[in-house]
Amino acid sequence: MLKINNLHASVEDKSILKGINLEVKAGEVHAIMGPNGSGKSTLASVIAGKEEYEVTDGNILLNGEDIEDLAAEERAHKGVFLSFQYPVEIPGVSVTNFIKTAINANRKAKGLEDMPAKDMLKMIREKSELLEIDRKFLSRSLNQGFSGGEKKRNEIFQMAMLEPKLAILDETDSGLDIDALRIVANGVNKLKSEDNAVILITHYQRLLDYIKPDFVHVLYNGKIVKSGTAALAHELEEKGYDWIKEEVNA
C-alpha cells in the first residue's frame, strides 16, 4: 500500500526528515512513536501533501505510484486520510455540509455523480451511531467551539464517512478522556479491514491498548531508529526514550 524510500524533507530550508524507510501493507496497523520534535507530524504532513514541506530526496509510493507530483486533494482522492492533531475551524460550515462537500468532491474525482441525499443521510446516521455522535453535533460549525474530544471524534467520523485506504492518525489520542478514547479506538477498530491500513502517530502506549499495532517504529531526529512489535511500545512506556537516544548517539 505505502512504501517510503529514503525520504528527506525540509521546511523553510530546515531539514526535518532525514532518510525515512517504511513499508505499510494492506490490513496492517503501524504505530509511530518518538519524542517531541522527532518529525512525526512532519511525516504525516508530507505523506498528505502539505505544500510548505519540500521533499529533497527519496520518494513515497502509494500502491506503486510515486505521489510526489500529486496535490493534497489528489492524494485524498486516492484514499489518503489524515486525522489532524489540531483540526481547523471553519465558521458557518456545518459538519454535515463539510462532509457532504468532501464526499462529493471525491466522487467527482472518480467520475461519479453526487451521492443521493437519501444515501448520504443513511450513511451519516450509521457512522455517527458508530462513533456515538449526537445528531445535533452535525449541524454545528466545523470544529468551532468543539472540545478537544469532540474535535478528534469529528476527525474519526470524517474518516468513517470517507472510507480511506490509508488513514494516518496524528496524535488522535491527545486531549481525549478515557471514555472518548475508547469510543474513538472502537470506531477505528470497526473500520479496519484487510483492504486498508492505519498509521497511528502517538506519544503514549495508552492508545495502543485499544488499537493493537502490528508494528511499532521509533522516530528520532528524522529517522526511524528502531522497529519492533507491540512489545516495543511497552518497553518505551516503561523506560522512556532516553535509552533509544543513547543507542543512536553511541
Next chain:
Amino acid sequence: MSKYTEDDLREELKTKEYEYGFFTDIESETFPIGLNEDIVRAISKKKNEPQWMTDWRLEAFKVWKEMEEPDWANVNYTKPDFQAIAYYSAPVAVDPNKTLDDVDPDLLAMYKKLGISVDEQKKMNNVAMDIVVDSVSVATTFKKTLAEKGIIFMPISEAIQEHPELVRKYIGTIVPTTDNFYAALNSAVFSDGSFCYIPKGVKCPMELSTYFRINQGGTGQFERTLLVADEGSYVSYLEGCTAPSRDENQLHAAVVELIALDDAEIKYSTVQNWYPGNDKGVGGVYNFVTKRGLCEKNAKISWTQVETGSAVTWKYPSCILKGDNSVGEFYSIAVTNNYQQADTGTKMIHLGKNTKSTIISKGISAGKSQNSYRGLVHVSARAENARNFSQCDSLLMGNECGAHTFPYIEAKNKTAQIEHEATTSKIGEDQIFYCNQRGIDTEKAIALIVNGFSKDVLNKLPMEFAVEAQKLLEISLEGSVG
C-alpha cells in the same frame, strides 16, 4: 512538488473575462453629451412629464450645481467629468404598446446570455419582472395579477403619468434633492426606474424584481426607485444588476426611497454585480447610490445586499426609525477583488420609542482591493429604549488588500442599548490544506469558507437569490487565494 500554486491561480484569474462583459448592439437614441438646464428640460419633455416634475428636476439641478462631490469616503478614483456624459439613452426599437414577442431579438438574446429570460422567469419563478435596459423599461409582466390586488408596479416614468398624485406625494420625501451631490444629480436627470405601491393590508403575493443593466457606452444611468407600503402591507423586492465590460468608467448614481407606513414591512434585497474593472484596475462602474427608508409606527424595513461588482462603491442603505416600535435591519456582504474599492454600510436613525435595529456586515477583501464598512447608529433624545446590535466581520485573502471599519455611534438618550462586535480574520493556509486533505480543491475550499463566513447574510436572501448570490461569491473570488 509541482503544485498548483497561488501564482497559477492568479494567472488563471487574469485570463477569465468578466462573465457578463459583452455588448449588445442595439440602436440607441442618445442625447448630446453634457449637462445643463436644457438637457434637464429635454429629458423631462422626452418623458412627457407634467410641469411639477419638470420644476422639481430643475430645482434639483440648481441645487446640484452648487454642490461639491463628496470626498470623505475611503475611496480613490478620478472624478467623473459630468460634462462628458450623455444623460439620456433609450433603446429606440421599443414601443410601449409592444408585447414581449415584439421586443428586439438582440435584447432578448442579451437576457438569455444573462440567464434572465423573461419567459422563463414568468413560468418558473413566480417573479414579476420590470426590466430596465439602459433607461427605458421594455418589459413589464405579471401586471394583471398585481393589479387585482391593487398593487401598482411599473416604471416610474409611467407612474408619473398614471399615478401623479402618489408619486408627487412621496418622491423626494425620504431622499430630498438637497441630500447629497449624487442624489441631487439623480433627481435632476433620472431617466427611469421603478415605482411600487402596496395598498393597505395587502401582502404582495410574489417577490417583485427588477434587473438593471447599463448597456450604451459612455452613458451614465440614473435610476429612481420609489416604493410605498401602505399601512399593514408587506412586500419583498429584489434588485439585481450586471453590466457589460467597458474601458471608460461608467457612472451609476441611483436613488431608492422606501416608505413603510404603520405596521407595514418592506424587504429589499440587492445583488449588485456591475463590471468591476479589469485586473489592472482599468474600467469598471462607479456606483454612488443613495438608499433610504422611512419606518412609521410598528413598521419594519430590512435591507439585504450582496455587493460583488463595481470599481468604486459608495452606498449606505439606511433606515429612519421614526415610528414607535419600528425595526430596521441591514444585512450586507461586500466582496472586493483586484483593485475594487467599496465604502459601504448603513445608517440607523432611531427617532421613535422602542425602536430596534440590527446590522450584520460581512466584508471580504482579496487582491489589492480596499473594503470599508461605514455605519452610523444614531439614537435621538426622544428615542426611549432604543436598541441596536451591530456585527462587522472582515475576511482577508492575501497580504495586499485592506479591510476597514468606521462605526459611528451617537446616543442622546440614556436608555439606549447599543452593542457592537467586530472581527477580522484571514483565510488560512491551514484551512485550505484541511479542505484539500479531505479531497476538496482550493477553489471549492475558498467558496466553502466564504459561504460559511457569509451565511448569516445569505440566509436573509429570498431562496432564488441566495443561490445566485452564492455563485456570484464564487465567481468574484476565483483565483484570489493568498
